Amino acid sequence: MENKSHALAAGIFVVVVAALLAGLGLWLTRDRTDYTLYELSSKDSVSGLQPEAAVRYKGVAVGKVTRIGFDPKMAGNVLIRIAVNESAPISPTTFAQLGYQGVTGLAHIQLDDADAPIQPPPPGDSGLPRLTLKSSSFSQIAEQGPAILAQVQEATERINKLLGDENQARLALTLDNLAKAAGSANTLVQRIDNTVATKLDPALATVPAVAQDARATLQSLRTAGDNAAAAAGEVRSAVAKLSVEGGPIDKIADSSQSLSDAADRFGRVSLPRLNNAADEAARAARRLGRTASGISDNPQSLIYGNGSASAGPGEPGFVPPTRLAPAP
Known part of the structure; x- marks a missing residue:
């Protein structure tokens, strides 16, 4: 009886401490920044971009991605909603572009200014203002790859x-x-x-x-x-x-063929691997979220494990121990 009372008290103490720590963490991490919502619509692929991804203005973090979906007005376009700090100097010359972080494949929204004012796209059904989303350098290289290979082939011929x-x-x-x-x-x-x-x-x-x-x-x-x-x-x-065989002309032809093979391997091997790395990172984040949610819903599992504990005194289902009869 006394051991179960101590265990119950320890469990209540752990729950209270966990609640206090959770409240402290929420209080410390609360976001008091005032944001302005914008929308971006793009026909290009947004592989590697996830909700909560950073929004940077000339490299400085000024917001985050809040939603990624499809544009109901333009079939096949991706609709991205971002929250930008009100202090960010957004102007009629500001445009958006996808940026990538190293070889991880993770993307973010990069804001920058053009030399002249840009006519913004009309607002969507939500009524939020939209910014112009330009194709990234990576997308332009991927689009120009076939043309470059065709020119190399023509030069070789x-x-x-x-x-x-x-x-x-x-x-x-x-x-x-x-x-x-x-x-x-x-x-x-x-x-x-x-x-x-x-x-x-x-x-x-x-x-x-x-x-x-x-x-x-x-x-x-x-x-x-x-x-x-x-x-x-x-x-x-x-x-x-x-x-002569194996001379400079043959070497030029071999170099052109090697360049074509390298571009083909990049399209068939490297790009799928970058996409798989981004998907694995997203799945790991979801597993961590489910683990934290399980601990928040059942904190006593840190003491008793995932199984159910026996009811104590005053709890429904409590059965008092049977008193042994004295020996004759």
Whole structure:
């Protein structure tokens, strides 16, 4: 009897202390801020955005998300209701955008100002003012991904067409003609030199300065011909290196294919994993809420556990112990 009375007193004490702590926590965490309600309507996906998510104005927390649903006026649009501190400098140039926190996939509402006033959307059925919700950078990248891949594919096809067999044959023919022209120029220089040496020596002897200049000019022409032939050889070698298997052209094609594969893996693997991480975090929060609610509804479970305890004196269902008969 006495042990049960002590247990009852301890249970009442725990309940009272828990109620006091809960009241103290509510008093300390009560929100006295005055909020102004706004609505946002978006046709884009809002994955990672949850109720109670933060609303930030240029990085400063100024409110929270109060509701996420569907817009009854525009089929397929998501309707987001936010509460913004009245002290936040909301102006006709203010617009909203989804922001993401690192690699967790959790989203929040980011408010910012444009350079010029923005015409706000008309209010909905609730009559609350609406802010313009622009697409986030992440959404824009996801939308532009197919266009980027298409441009890379088109560039690759043009490079392959430019370096096709027919164009390579034409380039090789041009280099051969250039080499032949250089050889002809070298032969012409030799003939001029021979003519000057055999037939114009008497005349050149009378004008040694002119002869010296002519020889220097002929030597320059010979050097130019040799340089042209060397340049033609180098160009032919460079074209051969570009066309060789595993060369720069093949590496460009491989890099383009790797970029296409990376974008495809990002769309098929990374995005689903980010969405799964956000769903797991939401489920963990709901489990924690259910546990706290169970303890608040049945605080004596901290002492007796989840099972029901026997009734004590004065409680319905109490059965006094049976007195043992004295021994004869």
